[in-house]
Amino acid sequence: MENLQTQGIGLPRLGLGTFRMQGAVCRAAVESALGLGYRHIDTAEMYANEDAVGTAIAASKVARGNLHVTTKVWNENLAPDAIRRALDASLKKLRLDHVDLYLVHWPAKRMNLPAMFETLNRLREEGRTRAIGVANFNIALMKTVVEEIGSPIACNQVEYHVFLDQKPLRNYLASKSIPLVAYCPLAQGGVATDKTLKAISEKHGVSAAQVALKWLLDQDGVAAIPKASRSESQKANLDALHVGLDDEDRAAIAALPKNKRLVNPGFAPAWD
Structure with missing residues (x-):
């Protein structure tokens, strides 16, 4: 699978999202995904499933160097000491000595961005995370972090799918060589019943979800982390990498x- 190179790490273009999966269900899903060849697992402090993810990783026997793990600090824990405690707790649950990517999950109203990113960069320098990034940051916040504070940002993880235009944000991120990681890439299942996507899917002999996912993955600098608990869905998402969309398909989706x-x-x- 192709990796996006960003801030010294390789970010696999397709990963497994784990939001709203917990306990045995989450563990089984992660074990299944790793068995199928996924090497990018996305979790978060707020998901309350890092322990299940960690158990699955340990059981998988996948070499740590071949695995990309992202987790996130919740927006109530953005004071410097709280960030450090949150990462320590996440690493303990994940049974890891470092993660590959540590993200600010959501901005907060009263956050101190310079202090936050000073702490995050120290954690990176200490080897607790290989890279740092953000999620759900708009263009104005990205400009503050990247241009004023000057912090290296490995990605911005945001909602992105065929029904939501993210072109202004994507253009800004591209101008700074920062990947966009798309969550909800299948619009929480909404792509499955769209007539346009179904027509394209029938033309290619694939599913509407595979069409929607390949539309994202065909874009430069975009990765996607669809949630999938069943191995059949995980495999279908992997198979989307082989779908070939043409200009007519892209025009219809546009x-x-x-x-x-x-x-x-x-x-x-405030979204831009």
């Missing part, structure tokens, strides 16, 4: 409405 944001909690930033 014409879909692009204003469907599914994740917009009250503490979200």
Whole structure:
């Protein structure tokens, strides 16, 4: 699988998202994915499943150097001491001495960005994480972190799918060589019933979900982390890498409405 090179790490283009998977279900899903060849696992402090992810990784026997693990600090723990405690707790649950990528999960109203990123960069220098990044940051926040603070950012993880336009943010990230990692890449299952995507899928003999996923993965600098608990779905997502979309397909997808944001909690930033 192709890796995106960013801030000294290789980020596999397709990973496994684990939001809302816990306990035995999460462990089985991660074990299945690793068995199928996934090497990018995404979790977070807030998901309350890092222990299950860690158990699955330990059971898999996949060499640590061949595995990319992302976790995230919740927005209530963005004070410097709290960030450090949160990462220590995450590493203990994951049974790892470092993660590959540590993200700020959501911005907070009263965060001290310079202090946050000073702490995150120290954790990186200490080898507790190989790289740092953000999730759910808008363009204004990205500019502050990248241009004013000057922190190296390995990715911005945001909602992105065929029904949501992220072109302005994607253009900014591309200008700084920062990958976009797409969560909810299948629009929480919404792609499966879309008539346009179904027509394209029938043309190629694949599923609408595979069409939607390949549309994302065909874009420069974009990775995706679809959640999939069943091995059949995990394999189908891997097989999407082999779907060949043509210009007619891309034009039809471009014409879909692009204003469907599914994740917009009250503490979200003002989206650009």
